[in-house]
Amino acid sequence: ETGVTQTPRHLVMGMTNKKSLKCEQHLGHNAMYWYKQSAKKPLELMFVYSLEERVENNSVPSRFSPECPNSSHLFLHLHTLQPEDSALYLCASSQERLAGFNTGELFFGEGSRLTVL
Amino acid sequence: QKEVEQNSGPLSVPEGAIASLNCTYSDRGSQSFFWYRQYSGKSPELIMFIYSNGDKEDGRFTAQLNKASQYVSLLIRDSQPSDSATYLCAVSYNTDKLIFGTGTRLQVFP
Numbered sequence: 001e002t003g004v005t006q007t008p009r010h011l012v013m014g015m016t017n018k019k020s021l022k023c024e025q026h027l028g029h030n031a032m033y034w035y036k037q038s039a040k041k042p043l044e045l046m047f048v049y050s051l052e053e054r055v056e057n058n059s060v061p062s063r064f065s066p067e068c069p070n071s072s073h074l075f076l077h078l079h080t081l082q083p084e085d086s087a088l089y090l091c092a093s094s095q096e097r098l099a100g101f102n103t104g105e106l107f108f109g110e111g112s113r114l115t116v117l
Numbered sequence: 118q119k120e121v122e123q124n125s126g127p128l129s130v131p132e133g134a135i136a137s138l139n140c141t142y143s144d145r146g147s148q149s150f151f152w153y154r155q156y157s158g159k160s161p162e163l164i165m166f167i168y169s170n171g172d173k174e175d176g177r178f179t180a181q182l183n184k185a186s187q188y189v190s191l192l193i194r195d196s197q198p199s200d201s202a203t204y205l206c207a208v209s210y211n212t213d214k215l216i217f218g219t220g221t222r223l224q225v226f227p
């Protein structure tokens with residue numbers, strides 16, 4: 001099993017659809033993240049979970065709803081998205097929450113490429 | 118607003134040359150600095166991190182940090198075509214956040 005797996009790899013949805021992205025990590029890590037990667041923009045942190053508790057919501061619109069049922073799984077539920085939400089959504093995990101002087105090593109999944117029509 | 122700036126490139130270097138990638142950051146409170154490599158169509162992976170002023174070497178890679186000037190750089194010696202990728206600079210501030218730059222695309226040609 002690879003470290004962090006994401007499904008689906010590609011998703012096309014209409015603005016009225018409801019879909020979910022799934023992430024699973026096999027590394028025994030305690031923290032998981034959702035990032036958004038758009039062309040010519042920096043990686044944007046969306047959500048942080050530590051030991052299944054959400055610790056950061058980076059002012060993300062409510063049409064994105066995260067869920068972390070356990071420390072190995074993370075979901076991003078999508079509802080009534082806009083075309084500007086089309087992007088690569090990356091899930092990542094780290095041993096512990098990133099704070100201060102640590103390796104800052106995030107382990108990323110391959111991403112889910114989302115297109116909103 | 119905390120920002121991390123990188124030249125988007127592409128930076129083109131011949132095989133065997135030294136590639137120099139630069140990054141500046143806006144907040145003097147920054148504590149930790151990271152370089153991630155992202156191959157086209159793949160996810161980012163950590164290649165170097167540095168906390169203290171000066172140089173840190175790991176194989177063909179050297180990270181350089183100058184906190185007074187607020188810049189961090191990555192040198193790749195003996196560049197190989199397999200080094201062709203986008204290099205992301207990231208900075209942390211003693212929080213859960215890593216602030217990423219937009220990345221510099223490196224092309225190493227034979």
